[in-house]
Amino acid sequence: MTREPTTERGRLRVRGFDADATTDVDWSPDRGGRTASRRARAWRRFSGNRTAVAGLVVVVALLVLAVFARPIEVAGVTVQPFALAPYAPATTDVAPASQPPSLAHPFGTDWAGRDVLSRVLYGGRYSLAIGVVAVALGVGVGVPLGAVAGYVGGWVDEAIMRLVDVLYAFPFLVLAIALVAVFGQGFWKLVLALVVVGWISYARLVRGEILRVKEEEYVLASRALGVPDRSILARHVVPNAIAPVVVQATLDVGTVVLSAAALGFLGLGLPPGTAEWGSMLSASRDTLMQGQWWVTVFPGLAIFLFVLSINLVGDGVRDAIDPQGDSRREAR
Amino acid sequence: MTLLRARGLTKHYPTEEGLLDRFLGNRQWVRALDGVDLEIREGETLALVGESGCGKSTLGRTLLRLEEPTAGSVYHRGDDLTSLSTAEMRARRADLQYVFQNPTSSLDPRHTVGELVGEALDVHGVARGRERDDRVRDLLETVGLRASHANRYPHEFSGGQRQRIGIARALAVDPELIVCDEPVSALDVSVQARILNLLADLQAEFGLAYLFIAHDLSVVEHVADRVAVMYLGELVEVGPTEAVFSPPYHPYTRALLSAIPEPDPLWEGDRIVLDGSVPSPVDPPPGCKFHTRCPVASEDCGEWESHPDLESVGGDHAIACPYYDRVESTFGGD
Numbered sequence: 001m002t003r004e005p006t007t008e009r010g011r012l013r014v015r016g017f018d019a020d021a022t023t024d025v026d027w028s029p030d031r032g033g034r035t036a037s038r039r040a041r042a043w044r045r046f047s048g049n050r051t052a053v054a055g056l057v058v059v060v061a062l063l064v065l066a067v068f069a070r071p072i073e074v075a076g077v078t079v080q081p082f083a084l085a086p087y088a089p090a091t092t093d094v095a096p097a098s099q100p101p102s103l104a105h106p107f108g109t110d111w112a113g114r115d116v117l118s119r120v121l122y123g124g125r126y127s128l129a130i131g132v133v134a135v136a137l138g139v140g141v142g143v144p145l146g147a148v149a150g151y152v153g154g155w156v157d158e159a160i161m162r163l164v165d166v167l168y169a170f171p172f173l174v175l176a177i178a179l180v181a182v183f184g185q186g187f188w189k190l191v192l193a194l195v196v197v198g199w200i201s202y203a204r205l206v207r208g209e210i211l212r213v214k215e216e217e218y219v220l221a222s223r224a225l226g227v228p229d230r231s232i233l234a235r236h237v238v239p240n241a242i243a244p245v246v247v248q249a250t251l252d253v254g255t256v257v258l259s260a261a262a263l264g265f266l267g268l269g270l271p272p273g274t275a276e277w278g279s280m281l282s283a284s285r286d287t288l289m290q291g292q293w294w295v296t297v298f299p300g301l302a303i304f305l306f307v308l309s310i311n312l313v314g315d316g317v318r319d320a321i322d323p324q325g326d327s328r329r330e331a332r
Numbered sequence: 333m334t335l336l337r338a339r340g341l342t343k344h345y346p347t348e349e350g351l352l353d354r355f356l357g358n359r360q361w362v363r364a365l366d367g368v369d370l371e372i373r374e375g376e377t378l379a380l381v382g383e384s385g386c387g388k389s390t391l392g393r394t395l396l397r398l399e400e401p402t403a404g405s406v407y408h409r410g411d412d413l414t415s416l417s418t419a420e421m422r423a424r425r426a427d428l429q430y431v432f433q434n435p436t437s438s439l440d441p442r443h444t445v446g447e448l449v450g451e452a453l454d455v456h457g458v459a460r461g462r463e464r465d466d467r468v469r470d471l472l473e474t475v476g477l478r479a480s481h482a483n484r485y486p487h488e489f490s491g492g493q494r495q496r497i498g499i500a501r502a503l504a505v506d507p508e509l510i511v512c513d514e515p516v517s518a519l520d521v522s523v524q525a526r527i528l529n530l531l532a533d534l535q536a537e538f539g540l541a542y543l544f545i546a547h548d549l550s551v552v553e554h555v556a557d558r559v560a561v562m563y564l565g566e567l568v569e570v571g572p573t574e575a576v577f578s579p580p581y582h583p584y585t586r587a588l589l590s591a592i593p594e595p596d597p598l599w600e601g602d603r604i605v606l607d608g609s610v611p612s613p614v615d616p617p618p619g620c621k622f623h624t625r626c627p628v629a630s631e632d633c634g635e636w637e638s639h640p641d642l643e644s645v646g647g648d649h650a651i652a653c654p655y656y657d658r659v660e661s662t663f664g665g666d
């Protein structure tokens with residue numbers, strides 16, 4: 001028999017084949033249109049989880065409060081005119097110093113006569129921005145490196161993972177402190193320090209997942225079709241390996257905010273006097289002894305509330321993405 | 333015409349031994365495939381049978397270079413596939429396709445059926461845009477699914493339907509050979525026949541050649557033009573289906589025939605029951621690899637340098653056992 005030349009490819013065409021006549025097994029009734037995507041199903045599971053939704057509400061609320069705390073100007077143009085916080089965070093002597101909470105100043109005032117409520121609201125900008133930016137950059141660095149290490153293997157894998165091992169040998173916070181001490185103070189320097197210590201966990205996580213997914217039969221099936229390696233990596237391997245990273249990253253926003261606060265408390269984060277939650281705690285250390293609890297408690301509560309909520313969200317995301325996850329983790 | 337020809341195809345996997353063993357150089361090898369010569373012809377169905385663990389999947393995958401062979405060559409259109417570059421080999425995959433045993437694990441759960449089938453079209457630039465979508469729908473209907481299923485995910489389908497998706501993917505690139513690795517053994521009996529019929533229809537329609545892998549002979553009789561019987565990484569018998577299903581037999585083939593659940597009413601010989609399971613391919617028996625289980629083995633079978641070669645016993649029919657005539661005299665045939 002003879003084959004058609006390859007230029008004739010695509011001739012395969014069958015007409016008059018009645019799909020309904022083949023009664024393979026029960027056809028589930030056509031629901032028409034697209035069926036729920038995985039993302040839609042994950043969202044449905046997430047929204048059914050009450051603690052996770054509560055966490056999300058708190059996180060969004062803190063975010064909104066931070067954004068609308070004071071007007072935002074970009075290049076002289078006011079893009080966000082609202083001011084939920086009654087005073088600018090750095091304005092001193094809005095009232096007598098060190099006043100306990102009152103109607104005019106619900107969170108009291110600090111040693112310089114600044115309104116603590118305004119500072120806590122505004123301070124969310126620093127904490128949340130550091131958390132989100134540092135995690136996003138950490139993911140941006142760690143995921144590609146981990147993916148390449150896992151998929152390519154060999155000396156590339158060795159080189160990347162030895163670096164990860166070395167960085168892992170230092171406790172997270174100790175390394176961050178050392179780096180901040182080297183880099184100096186400032187928002188981007190702090191973020192840089194947190195990224196340098198943060199990316200390694202994503203690299204390691206992704207590499208492990210890639211090694212697992214690489215052995216899945218659907219990867220071999222795509223190779224059998226002739227799909228190029230980079231498409232396999234982008235279309236099949238990474239999407240199947242990324243779920244734990246999403247969970248980890250969500251939880252890490254909390255960890256990073258906490259670390260930033262810890263660095264601020266040690267006087268290592270942003271310049272002293274900044275309305276960042278950790279720095280505010282640091283500045284009020286001494287006054288706590290004098291019974292001025294409000295200067296410490298409110299920024300502390302803000303940190304606690306945010307980190308708790310983001311953890312609830314992270315756990316919710318985990319359960320939503322991977323409903324059988326619990327049994328699988330136990331089996332490992 | 334020969335489509336694909338394997339010469340001395342060998343695949344040894346490293347065993348997963350402890351670190352200490354590796355350190356001491358005690359590396360051991362799973363001899364999954366030990367120098368197989370095989371030929372697949374255009375438009376035919378060649379069945380490959382043998383018990384589980386005999387190396388059938390390894391042969392199927394090594395033939396298509398989904399596994400890199402340890403030694404040997406595979407010729408396709410005059411080229412040795414084992415020496416093609418990665419890009420050249422990818423282009424060849426438009427001709428040489430694989431359908432997997434487990435339709436669930438071989439479909440990425442994160443993509444819709446339309447995306448999975450469309451991926452096959454994209455790779456070899458078969459169709460684009462509107463035409464591509466039309467082709468996806470055509471292909472789904474060709475394998476007995478509905479065009480509207482393109483937007484669903486694999487988990488929404490039954491096993492038989494998933495296998496149809498796998499077949500549609502293989503078909504999309506318009507291949508000339510499809511290796512079907514036990515395509516129905518993971519499916520309900522009631523569904524098996526439908527998938528086999530589909531494969532037969534597609535073969536008639538598109539002139540496909542199949543390497544049809546199965547672990548028992550019962551399915552094979554109805555679908556195969558020729559049969560190759562495999563034991564521990566060696567071919568022990570190759571021939572046209574009628575010839576393999578009638579005397580003379582290799583002792584192993586005879587044993588597999590005895591194991592067919594519904595005995596042929598015309599079958600008059602005694603049954604051979606194979607004891608135990610296949611020996612480990614890490615340390616296969618010396619001489620004829622079947623001698624530990626062979627009902628007609630003699631002393632010397634285990635003392636030869638190597639496994640016996642396939643010798644023609646008439647026409648296309650070859651058996652790798654110098655004592656094959658003892659099978660008939662001991663057990664009868666028909």
Ligand SMILES: Nc1ncnc2c1ncn2[C@@H]1O[C@H](COP(=O)(O)OP(=O)(O)O)[C@@H](O)[C@H]1O
Pocket residue numbers: 345346347362363364382383384385386387388389390391613
């Ligand atoms: N990737 C692998 N690594 C190590 N051993 C393997 C691998 N794949 C298959 N084997 C071994 O090779 C032998 C043949 O396997 P396989 O080809 O799957 O047999 P079959 O398909 O006939 O059941 C088995 O002993 C199996 O354990």
Ligand code: SF4
Pocket residue numbers: 583584620621622623624626627628629630633640652653654655656
């Ligand atoms: S060579 Fe000997 S052991 Fe092997 S199949 Fe023939 S008779 Fe049996």
Ligand SMILES: [Mg+2]
Pocket residue numbers: 388389390433513514
């Ligand atoms: Mg197999």
